[in-house]
Every structure is written in structure tokens, then in C-alpha cells.
Amino acid sequence: MTTAIRFDHHNATRICFGAGRLSALGGLLPEHARILLLYGGGSIKRNGIYEQLCQTLAGHDWNEFGGVTPNPAVEVLNDALTQIRATRRDFILAVGGGSVIDGAKYLAAAAHYDGDSWDLVSSKAPVAAALPMGVVLTLAATGSEANGTAVISRLSSQDKLTFRSPLLQPRFAVLDPDTLGTLPDRQLANGVVDAFVHASEQYLTYPVGALVQDGCAEAVLRALRQLAQRFDERHALDWRQNMMWAANQALSGSIGLGVPQDWATHRIGRVLTALYGIDHGRTLSIVQPALLREAVAEKAAKLRQMGERVFDAPGSVPEQVIERMVQLYRQLDMPVTLADAGVADADAANQVMDLLRRDGAIRLGENGILDEGRVARIVRAFCA
Template identity: 45%
Template sequence: MLNFTFKNQTEVLFGKGQLSEVASRLPHNAKVLFLYGGGSIKKNGIYDKTVEALGDAEVVEFHGVEPNPEFSTLMKAVEVARDNKVNFILAVGGGSVIDGAKFVAAAVNFAGDPWDILIKEAPFENPLPIGAVLTLPATGSESNGNSVVNRKETSQKRAFSSESVQPVFAVLDPEFTYSLPMRQVSNGVVDAFVHVIEQYLTYSVNAPLQDRFAEGILQTLIEEGPKSLATPTDYDVRANVMWSATMALNGLIGKGVPQDWGTHMIGHELTALHGLDHAVTLAIVLPSLMYVQRDSKKEKILQLGERVFNISEHNEEKAIDLTIKAVQDFFETMQVKTRLSDYDIDKTAIDGLVDNLERNGLTALGEHGDIDLVKAREILTLAA
């Protein structure tokens, strides 16, 4: 097992009615930037419940944070935060809103161009504290320091990570997910599944506990994911999916083990250039990446097949093929298509995707740094 440090500062408030605890977690004399997305929380009642939960705190609202939060939108939120001298951000929504809150928190007191935080890893000081009310389980953003921001004008999707912008608390009420569109439920399960895979499907470093943690999350998502589509208001099902998505990327299962993230990096270019949902890009890229990287990932693919998908084939090459197909079939079961052609993207788009990878310096991806532009092209070609 590799050396690691682990600290998760987020207080998770899980279950029915936990939103009522928000006021007690706010700083003294709180002036809150209430950040949310396109308005669905007003239709499903979460907005009114949040306003009530904020109690006597002074609140400034900012809405309109997009899926794949847009840099220009977030900069408007930064100006609102600065102008109103807020001292806390409450993000209410899914991963995009929470990611956006992290960028706003980092940018408010940043003296230079905040885009440098994303493209130059520019250090920042005194970020605003953040709380989260999760409405879409998927990214794990409610309990980690990761943030991904899109910038349409430059066709880039870039990320930064810092413990200093990790939410200090997160409300996880499974009932808040009942009104989600099925597309978002599907995407959330796929996103969480691939988060686990990125930390699991590498090579062995004798970390059996981490492997078993990861396999348990994968099995839960495989069992509960389809149920979340079939029975949208089953509290126990939604609770299991919500907690699985948080555990997938709260830092625990990735400690002491090598990580990949090549699927994410290639997928980000599909979002940046073609506007595909994040989870959709992962479902497209992962099966082909597994195929191209089958030799270096052989031991873990076979382990995934045996332990998670109950594949008992003795021929190793066939077992690998069956495991890759099982992953692809699971995505399809979750109603997420797995080919570029399913989204009217043909092979002529691959040149632009590879060019963007090169432009963004993403030329040595994967746990071994061996996914170069040639391999990235091969992966995208297989996914066509």
C-alpha cells in the first residue's frame, strides 16, 4: 500500500429532515451567498425549505449555475459575493452547483485572473467556507475539494482541487432526489460508478481493504441503480445510491492506491467540444479505455469481473472481454448510451478531441502515464 494522509472535514448530515440543522452550522453573523442552478429547487419545494432553514441569516441569492458550470456565470457570482461582502456560501444542487461554489469561494479574495486557479494551479488564500445541500447524488463534490469548470469561449474544461474549499457540512436527504429527471438519475449512477473504477482499476499494491471498499460500492450501484429508475420514490434505494455516490469520491477508497482518471480527462474534451453530459462521456470512453489498456490493467480487470460481475470464465482474455462488456451493459441498463455515434458524433470529430488533449497538456494519462495521444486516438476510435 502506498503512503497517504487522510482527513475528511465535511460533516455529513444524512437523512430526512436534516436540512433543519443548517442554521446551527452557519458562522456567527452569517451573510450567506445562496447559490443554486436553474430553478428546479423552486418547483420541488427545496428552495422554500432552504430559505426557512437559513433562519435569521442575511442571504444574497445567485441562481443560474449550469450543468458543467460556466466560468463566465461563476465570475458573475464572484462579483455578487464581493459586492455584498458575504462570508459563507451555501450551494444547493448537484455537483455542478457545488463545484461552482468552490470556484467562487477560491476566487472571491484572489487578486489576479481567477482563471489562473484552473489553468496554472495558482495558489489562493482565504477562501470562503462552503456548505452544501445535495439534490443530485453523482460527483461526490459535497465531501471533497475537487471542482471542474467549463469555459465555452476557449472550449476548455479544467479542474482544481484544494482541501480549503471542501464543504464544512453537507445535507444529504434522499427525499430531495425524488423529483429528479430519470436522465439525471442515470447519469448520477454512472458517474459514481466510474469514480470508483478510476481509483480501483489500476494495479495491485496489496491494499485488500481498499479493493473491498470499492467493490462494495460498485456492487451497490449495480444492484440499486436500476431500482432507482424503476421506483423513484423508494427512500431506501435512493439513500443507498446517495451514500454510494458520496463514498465513491470522498477520498477514502483512493488512499494508498494508484489512480487513473484517464477516462475523465478524455471525457472532459467531449463535454468541452460537443456539450455531452459528463456521465455520458464517461460511459463512452471507459469501455474502450479498458480494452486498449487491457494488458496493464489485466489483474484488476479479472478481479473486477470475478468479484463484482461474477464472471467465472477460465480463459483470461475471454474473461477480460466479458468484463468490459458487463461494464458497457450496465451503462446501457442505466439508459446511458456508450458510443459516439449514439450522439451523432462521427470519427471526423476525433482529430479535434485529440488536438484539445494536446493543447491542454493531457498527453500522458493513466496510472502509468502511458496513455499518449496515439492511445487516446485509439480509445476514441474504438468508442465511435
């Protein structure tokens, strides 16, 4: 099937990539900016990155806010927002992975909004203006360093929502693979799976004759498959730099241009995080196999294509390709059921469905192919 492909694409983020490129940061910062340095749990103070940042920021007007949580929550971010307003910050430097970067995007938009900032996340109000921001990436997974999308949680209501705007695109991103050198294995494995599913959800739909987009997606997926197989090499520069670029390319926008996309795995996975606090990457490895088995008829052609071009297994039937993905996740010690993640809740399926229903009628997947009944079967499969 060939379909007319149309899109607009503009990626304004300047990427500074390579080992040792953290040294380039000084030349990227606005000279007279009042900078907020935003970071997460403090690992940058243990691995030497914070010291390098302090040296680079010497002579600038800057202060800092640490403690952005995984799955960044407004309850924490609003403390940083108060600091931004009180100290009149006009530039945010986000140092971390997707959670810190997404948190910075929320703060950038909220700083120019007079109402309840959750309005921006819940799409009750548009992002009309935003502070400029830059990124030093220390965890490769989400690709948030080069797009205008953020995922933000509100703990009080168990919400985890996506919002986006071109105004939230970082001005620059420093991708120095040396910053990955001290990450725990669990975070690296999460990153491989997160990036793999990002690429999959822009690829595993149905053929539309997009040769370039398919080829780019397959290149990213093949790279991530190899990185999973070579996980014991994760401390080598070759592994780290390929991981950092593969994760960026998985969600930089180019592989999804003008093609059908399916973000149902992410939508359901976010509910698992909201309910049970499961790492984002681990929710994806739980949901995706069950979802693909439910939608195998619609996705059969692309699953066969994936088997041949990503897994080097021509002639594989779709179910065999799904099993190869499961094996890849297990190789990384990632869960593929809720029980694997240590959740023993007999009512889990009902709770997941209740939270999904809260946003209205359930229609997920490309062209809304997954109605409530099909989603319920997916949920029951990984909860069993």
C-alpha cells in the same frame, strides 16, 4: 504484487445524512454569516426545497444567485463573484449537485484573489485563501460535497479543468435522500454512471495488496451495480438513500488512499463535453469501455477481480467483464459510442485529439501507460 502504501488523509466535512435531515441546516449555519445562497436552474423552486431554505434562512443576512449551469462556466460564475464582492458575502451555501458545488468552490477561492480568477483553475496561482462554504446536496453523482476538488469550464476557450485545495473542503454537507425524489430519470442514470466510474478509476489499475481499499471500492461498485439493476425502484427511499451514500463514498477519498489511480476516462470525457455539450456522466459511459479494451493487458488482473467480486462472475476473462459494464450502461439507457449520444461528426476523432494535445504531451492512465497513439485508438473506437 504488494507495494508499500503511504498516504495522508483528513476529511473535515461534517455529513448530516438521512431522510428529513434538511431540517438540520439551521443548526449548521454560522450565526452571523453574510450568506450567498447558490443554486442552479431553479428546480429547487419547483420541488419545495427553496421554500424550506427560506424558512431556515429567515433571520440571517442572505441573498441568492441562481443559474449555475451544468459544467459550471466562469462566464456565469463571474457574475456571482461580482455579487459576492459587492454585498460582502462571507459564506456560501451551495444547494444542488456537483456543478453548483464546484461553482461554489471556484467562488470561494476567487473571492480572495485579486487577479484573473482563471489563474486558480489553470494552476497558474495557488489557492491561498477561501470563503467557508456548506452544501445541501440535491443530486447524487460527483461526491463533490465532501472533497476539495472542483471542475470548472471556460466556454470562450473550450477549457474544462480540475483544480483542488484543502481550503475548498465544505464545512458541512446535508445529504437528505428526499431531495432526489423529483429528479428526471436522465439525471439519476447519469449519477449512477458517474459514481461507478469514479470508483472504477481508483480500482481498475493493478493489484498492490490494498485489501481495505479494494474491499471498499468493490462494495461501492456492487451497490451501484444493484442500483442500476433496480432502477425501476428509483423513487423508493431505499434506492435513493443508497444512491446518495454510494455516490459520496465513490469519491470521498478513502477508496483511493495510497493506491494507483487512472483518471483517463474523465480526462477524455471532459473534452467531449467541451466540444459537444454531452452530459458528464454520458461522456464517461462512452469513453470507459473503449479505454479498458485498449488497456486490457495492464488491467487484466483487476478486471478479473472485478468480475468475481462486483459482477458475481468468477472465471470471467477481462473482455467479458468489460462487456458486463457495457450492458450495465445500456440498461440505464446510457450511450457507449459518440453516435449513441447523437453526435454525427465525421471529424470528431481529430477534434478530440487536437483538444487533448493542447495541454501538451499526452500521457494518461496509471503511470502514463496511455501515450498519444494509444489514446488515439481509444478515441477512434468510440467515434466509429
